Amino acid sequence: MKYPPNSGGDPTFSRQELAAIIGNRPPSVRELHDRIRDFSTRFPRLCRLTKAGKSRLGNELELLSVSGGPYEIFVIGDPHNDEPVGRATAFALAHQVVTRAELRADVTWHILASSDPDGAMLNDRWVTANATPTWDSYFRGLYRAALADQPEWTFPCPGFNAPLPETQTMMSIIDGFKPGLFEVVSLHNCMAGGAFYITPNKDARLVDLLARTAGRWRFTVGSTSIDTVGLESAGPGVYVLDPADRSVPGAAATDRRPCGASSIQYAHRHGGLGIAPEVPMWRTRPQVLPARKRAEALDRAAETLHDVLDRIRRYQVRASPFGPAVNDTLAIISGVTAWLRQNPDEPSPHDSPFKLSARAAGMLLRDIDIQLEAERHPVLLEERDRLDRELTAWLRGAEEEFRPVAVSIAQAVGFQLDTIVSSMRLFTGA
Structure with missing residues (x-):
């Protein structure tokens, strides 16, 4: 070089x-x-x-x-x-x-x-x-x-x-x-x-x-x-x-x-x-969203992610770095949601609901892909398709809202x- x-x-x-x-x-x-x-x-x-x-x-x-x-x-x-x-x-x-x-x-x-x-x-x-x-x-x-x-x-x-x-x-x-x-x-x-x-x-x-x-x-x-x-x-x-x-x-x-x-x-x-x-x-693009609305968005995303996890848990048979990472991100979501509710008048991070939700969803998809290498079980395939659709919708909504430019x-x-x-x-x- x-x-x-x-x-x-x-x-x-x-x-x-x-x-x-x-x-x-x-x-x-x-x-x-x-x-x-x-x-x-x-x-x-x-x-x-x-x-x-x-x-x-x-x-x-x-x-x-x-x-x-x-x-x-x-x-x-x-x-x-x-x-x-x-x-x-x-x-x-x-x-x-x-x-x-x-x-x-x-x-x-x-x-x-x-x-x-x-x-x-x-x-x-x-x-x-x-x-x-x-x-x-x-x-x-x-x-x-x-x-x-x-x-x-x-x-x-x-x-x-x-x-x-x-x-x-x-x-x-x-x-x-x-x-x-x-x-x-x-x-x-x-x-x-x-x-x-x-x-x-x-x-x-x-x-x-x-x-x-x-x-x-x-x-x-x-x-x-x-x-x-x-x-x-x-x-x-x-x-x-x-x-x-x-x-x-x-x-x-x-x-x-x-x-x-x-x-x-x-x-x-x-x-x-x-x-x-x-x-x-x-x-x-700058966004103004009340802390209460951010907390509600995080709650909805966390409910979706926990629901997918509950359905696939018995089929997570392969060790993966993504599993612990997803669980940790969900814990961060819980902590940030609690902080937003306790501090409704404080300036809050405008990207936290989308960023944390999409981060957890993307890593959970990668974890499911690793589990599918062991067994292409119908539940894994179904939940993967469901989560993929959710992430796609979150991404489209966020790109429209934030208009990101690299x-x-x-x-x-x-x-x-x-x-x-x-x-x-x-x-x-x-």
């Missing part, structure tokens, strides 16, 4: 430059690893590629380090396995820090381009389908692991100390940093809405940083995601996690497996800065890359 020259100077990288580096879609997990290895081979004097650990299924967790100054920045791609923008950002960042000496003057970089390769591979179907993903391909090809199966959410915290192997790898990397001299950036993307930051560091400078980076890349500021429900705001678009709390959406639900803290909370407790820059994959991968990566470089300059004084 040939790499274009860098324009240098300004942190506002052009879309054209980024498109030449990353292409027109995020890489698959295998493509990402091939690119990172190729890149480290081309720049051996600057790059060090180490096997930092292994995933639960035995995939290598490879850490790309680029030596520089005393301040250390640890960048995490695939913090959630259905959020591929970050892995494209991770590769673009590697290119920038190798080709721009000023980015190494004060900082040593550590890039874990995929922190959950096992789960991310289960999303490759929609990620690689085409350059402009549709909601249909997204929800029918999606896998969003249960929280307890997400490395990003099993860092130790009060009442929880069962980190997954991938989490232990990230912990060992963070534990090697000096307090006050490091930063952890966890690269997230949301489905729709604006650009925003989640952080345990209540620092007013992040509000201005977000306003500038979002403005340069033409994103609105603020969240319509369930991820920020109930979080304190430090200013427009900056949401503050309790450094010690689990702070997981829907945590009030009683039928969920336990999970822990996040990478950025762990970084904060060890004396570092933690930022999760979120960027949307689609722009949508954000280009270069624009999404540009915002995250700008955030990383600008935060580095802000907190190092570079």
Whole structure:
């Protein structure tokens, strides 16, 4: 692969430059690893590629380090396995820090381009389908692991100390940093809405940083995601996690497996800065819907999904990652519904009824497909057809309501890359 020259100077990288580096879609997990290895081979004097650990299924967790100054920045791609923008950002960042000496003057970089390769591979179907993903391909090809199966959410915290192997790898990397001299950036993307930051560091400078980076890349500021429900705001678009709390959406639900803290909370407790820059994959038409209406929509969807599950339960004979994920999503629906009813006057996420319902339905279809490989039982076939029709209707209704337009991968990566470089300059004084 040939790499274009860098324009240098300004942190506002052009879309054209980024498109030449990353292409027109995020890489698959295998493509990402091939690119990172190729890149480290081309720049051996600057790059060090180490096997930092292994995933639960035995995939290598490879850490790309680029030596520089005393301040250390640890960048995490695939913090959630259905959020591929970050892995494209991770590769673009590697290119920038190798080709721009000023980015190494004060900082040593550590890039874990995929922190959950096992789960991310289960999303490759929609990620690689085409350059402009549709909601249909997204929800029918999606896998969003249960929280307890997400490395990003099993860092130790009060009442929880069962980190997954991938989490232990990230912990060992963070534990090697000096307090006050490091930063952890966890690269997230949301489905729709604006650009925003989640952080345990209540620092007013992040509000201005977000306003500038979002403005340069033409994103609105603020969240319509369930991820920020109930979080304190430090200013427009900056949401503050309790450094010690689990702070997981829907945590009030009683039928969920336990999970822990996040990478950025762990970084904060060890004396570092933690930022999760979120960027949307689609722009949508703003919607105003009372919390009561959202709760009712979630109730109707949950009833449909539970009914399908009840009918097929005795035929779910094959182990599948989608079963636990569906149950966890239903628990999130329960928690969000309760929150909406308890807080009828609070701003509520406009996409939560559709997003959560479609996520659960798409994964349940994938689980049924796995069960059908064992036995093509009439009940499974009937319920699959029924659920497929429901999901199709939900998708058509949502597309008409929200009018989604895909954000280009270069624009999404540009915002995250700008955030990383600008935060580095802000907190190092570079």
